[in-house]
Amino acid sequence: GAGVSQTPSNKVTEKGKYVELRCDPISGHTALYWYRQSLGQGPEFLIYFQGTGAADDSGLPNDRFFAVRPEGSVSTLKIQRTERGDSAVYLCASSPTRTATNTEAFFGQGTRLTVV
Amino acid sequence: AQSVSQHNHHVILSEAASLELGCNYSYGGTVNLFWYVQYPGQHLQLLLKYFSGDPLVKGIKGFEAEFIKSKFSFNLRKPSVQWSDTAEYFCAVNPSGSARQLTFGSGTQLTVLP
Numbered sequence: 001g002a003g004v005s006q007t008p009s010n011k012v013t014e015k016g017k018y019v020e021l022r023c024d025p026i027s028g029h030t031a032l033y034w035y036r037q038s039l040g041q042g043p044e045f046l047i048y049f050q051g052t053g054a055a056d057d058s059g060l061p062n063d064r065f066f067a068v069r070p071e072g073s074v075s076t077l078k079i080q081r082t083e084r085g086d087s088a089v090y091l092c093a094s095s096p097t098r099t100a101t102n103t104e105a106f107f108g109q110g111t112r113l114t115v116v
Numbered sequence: 117a118q119s120v121s122q123h124n125h126h127v128i129l130s131e132a133a134s135l136e137l138g139c140n141y142s143y144g145g146t147v148n149l150f151w152y153v154q155y156p157g158q159h160l161q162l163l164l165k166y167f168s169g170d171p172l173v174k175g176i177k178g179f180e181a182e183f184i185k186s187k188f189s190f191n192l193r194k195p196s197v198q199w200s201d202t203a204e205y206f207c208a209v210n211p212s213g214s215a216r217q218l219t220f221g222s223g224t225q226l227t228v229l230p
Contacts, residue, residue, distance in 0.1 A: 003159075031215045042120075042206050042220030043160075056217065091160070095215055102148055102167045103215045107160040 002026075004108035006092050012114045013082055021077040021111045025094030032075050033105060034067055035091040043091050049075060050098065082115045089113075118143040120207050122221035129197055130229050137192040137224050139181075139207030146212035149190040151181055152220075155203045163205075166190065167212070177201070199230045 005024040013019050025032050031050055035043035045059040051072045060066070064082075069075040079086055089112050093105035119142045129135060141147060151163040164175025171183040181192045190207060204225050208218040 033217050035217075035220075040222070042122075042208075042222045043218075045217040045219070048217045050215070059217070093160075097215050101215055102213060104150070104162050104165055105218060106162075107152075109159045 004092055004094055004106055006090075006108040006111050008111060009109060010112045010114075012116060015082060015084060015115055017082055019079050019082055019113065021079075021090050021113070023075045023077070023092030023094075023108060025073060025075070025092070026096070026106055027073075029094035029096050029106075030072070030098055031095040031103065031105075032069060033093045033095075034075070034077050035093065037089045037091055037110070039088075046077070046090075079113075082113075084115045087113055087115045118147070118209055118211075118219040120209055120219055120221035122205075122207055122224050124224045125222070126225045126227070128227045128229065131199055132196050133228075135192070135194040135197045135201075135226070137205055137207075137226070139190045139192065139221060141188050141190065141207075141209045141219075143188075143209060143211070147209045148212050148214075149181070149183055150208040150210075150218065151175065151179070151190075151192050152206045152208060153203050154206070154223075160206070163192070197226075197228050199228045202226060202228045 034046040037043045048056040049069045064080045067077045089110040091110045093107045095103040097103040121140045149166040152160045207221040
């Protein structure tokens, strides 16, 4: 597709369950970013990939959160033992350039996660 | 660490009014600056960006922003707003010369009354 695709668009899960959120970036984009946006706030950084490796995972809030990008394209954000406080919109973005280059990020529609 | 402040949480204007949304940042080096817009039900879209050069940047849909280095500011302006400009606006920064992640402000909700 032409843009960043995120699935599912909505996810409702019970407290304590495991969830996976998928991001399909724009073809050929080497950089991929995950953000989390709570109501009334701006997006907050979670993790940044260059290719297959996590260049910066300092935004992951705790060890229940993990993300992978095994082939350098699609990425999955995994949340274990979900808590009600994890409820938010999870945004994915990608950009075409490598580490030491100014770039702009292109965002997906997001996955709205609700933990009940 | 970087931080971004957007002082106006909600702005209400009538059509044809002029717009200025404030954005200030804190960072110990040079930065790239961005304004993103999120229309209702849509994804974040880039309005304009500043990397270097002319501090007055023109973007899409008649928006512009001015980087004032001495004030650590990057305010967004539009001389005459339209009802279709109703959206949430986010200012963001990242370190200059990098593809690193963005630090966003908390956003400003703009409502334009017809």
